[in-house]
Amino acid sequence: MVLIVGDGMGDRLVPSLNYKTPLQEASTPNLDEMARRGQTGLINVIAPGIPPGSDTAHISLFGLDPFLWYEGRGPFEAMGVGASLTKGDVALRGNFATVKEEGGKLIVVDRRAGRKVDEASELVEVLNEKLNEVDGVKVEFYHATEHRLAVVLRGEGLSDKVSDTDPHEVGKPVLESRPLEDTPEAKKTAEVLTKITFKSYEVLKDHPANKRRIEKGLPPANIVLLRGAGMLRKPLPTLQERIGVKAAAVGATALVLGVAKAVGMDLYTPPGATGGVDTDYKSKARKAVELLKDYDMVFVHLKGTDAASHDGLVEEKVRMIEALDYIAGYIMDYYDGEAVFVVTPDHATPVTVKEHTGDPVPSLLYAPTAIPDDTKEYNEISVAKGKLSGIRGMDLFNLMVNYANRAKKFGA
């Protein structure tokens, strides 16, 4: 099984394309061929008219109902950068930031420490060494990209009902975390977060890496600001548990990889995969073919389509769609076995809107044994009358598993 997701790939009629969609404009011989040989439709990844987040969309595309399973982005982001979470763990987003001491307070000078923090690995290492336990709670730091971190708290009696230590504004003092509900768990967790933040300053402020940054004229990454606490209350069932398949994810976007890990996929970010429009998509295609030797299911995620859409860059979007077509064609050409393919956006991000919308999105399923429909091309208009129209993201996943003859019977 090969599941290829073009993030935000769905779109509307674009005036600058003579009222065509980017998918109509792009040259997609491989996707068109799959559409001709397979089944297509306009599907609702979550439900008609509901704009999906990248996290809820992928929960659905991995076969689970997001209304039942989604509890916030925090745990997924942490899993996407390497953390393994278990029930009751609290995950937060962290920033390396720059603060200065003023009147006995720490005042934020740059919430992102200049964004480019080449010393991040070094700094995360020292944090994990010196701040690995606070008040009996285990603390783990993970570097994501640039100034971004994930921070995980493990221990008994934690809560995610706590406020941020990140003041979200330059010139403001670093905050103490407050409990957002009157429970011992929230009180304790807030105290731990406050201590982590202020202790991170003690650990980082005189670190050699920061001395080097100051010498170079860069803002020192001298504190970790925390925000967006989330608790993993209900771990997602894994693909192994649900249908007995071994699955791998190829991508570079932490949030999406986190959902993939949460359903039990092994994560791969091949060299050159960036999550942006500059990604080395050929490297993803090669990795997918390689992984198909060892895995029953390979999920390939391309973020560039969404990145271009959020910036309103229609030509970039067309180019990224053609990259996705390349990936699909490469896997078809170079994988020796028979595979079931699904190609779908996770949601529409119309270049004219620059945000996720709840429009239905064009999807295709190509399986050697699935009866095709009459669709000849892959785009928002041509698939409208395809036989998959109206189904949800989770249905599309279940159909892929079904046509791979790996679906579990419900009932006797």
Place this chain on the structure above:
Amino acid sequence: MVLIVGDGMGDRLVPSLNYKTPLQEASTPNLDEMARRGQTGLINVIAPGIPPGSDTAHISLFGLDPFLWYEGRGPFEAMGVGASLTKGDVALRGNFATVKEEGGKLIVVDRRAGRKVDEASELVEVLNEKLNEVDGVKVEFYHATEHRLAVVLRGEGLSDKVSDTDPHEVGKPVLESRPLEDTPEAKKTAEVLTKITFKSYEVLKDHPANKRRIEKGLPPANIVLLRGAGMLRKPLPTLQERIGVKAAAVGATALVLGVAKAVGMDLYTPPGATGGVDTDYKSKARKAVELLKDYDMVFVHLKGTDAASHDGLVEEKVRMIEALDYIAGYIMDYYDGEAVFVVTPDHATPVTVKEHTGDPVPSLLYAPTAIPDDTKEYNEISVAKGKLSGIRGMDLFNLMVNYANRAKKFGA
């Protein structure tokens, strides 16, 4: 956003129309144009084969699942005639009726006191003055139309598990309300209802308005019969809370206006709007255009299509459909901004059946940015292959909000 509902507008093939539907028979140039430029389909307002009530249908058309939110018509009817209900209030439908004393009992002579009760305001005023509290429970009377009332009980420990004081039959004695479950709340509420009904006779029987009625040869409106107790347990979330929009309703039907009020719409009944086939539909169209200056969403309800259907009057129904077409065209012509339009029945009321049925109904969505389908006309047959086919009423609402770019993302 403009949501136009033709109550009971959906239909079946009608023999007297040479097996066409009333929508096919009617001249609807404006609806046909919207269908050509927009998306259409046969939708299931509740679920396939389930005949919606006017209340459950509108809960769904306002974007909420009626299986989760519906708890009986009582609260909605009361809200539709002016009451503001809060959690725990019990609402009932009331009739002004005519009774006579016979053998120590009150026997029903006319359950509707001749239907036309011009003195209703006067009588409601005296009821609200003399019967505003019974056993510590606050009581409010609201006049709806003709003989119809809404009655609201407010106080601690009420129940809607109580039987009617209305015997539902002429010649029968007025009933005492009985508790329908063995709880102190039901017992207390039943006692209060019985007292309200019998005390209303004391208040009304010798009222000057009734003396005048008797002089004119009209049946006196000398009692209030109560039925259909309903409690507001779970207030509906408002549109303001859900999606941050300010909405207005234009109509004249208490039950439907009550649902509109329950989701936070402001209610408008323009001059001449009657809820019947004699309604001044042009007045509704003008009001809608006026309200679009101040509101993000305007809902226009036309009841005449349903009234004609219940009476089996096919020509009247065709005429009311043409009135709805006029409303849609007038708003398109006279509203200066860009609007997203939805036109839909709330259910079918086939003139050959004269009752609500669970047939799918033809709906259309016209939004400047939504990719159209191939439909050329608006009726039950022509929209069947449209891309909205198969969705629910709540989905249609969510799509309208989506294409107005006002939908909230689910997830991150």
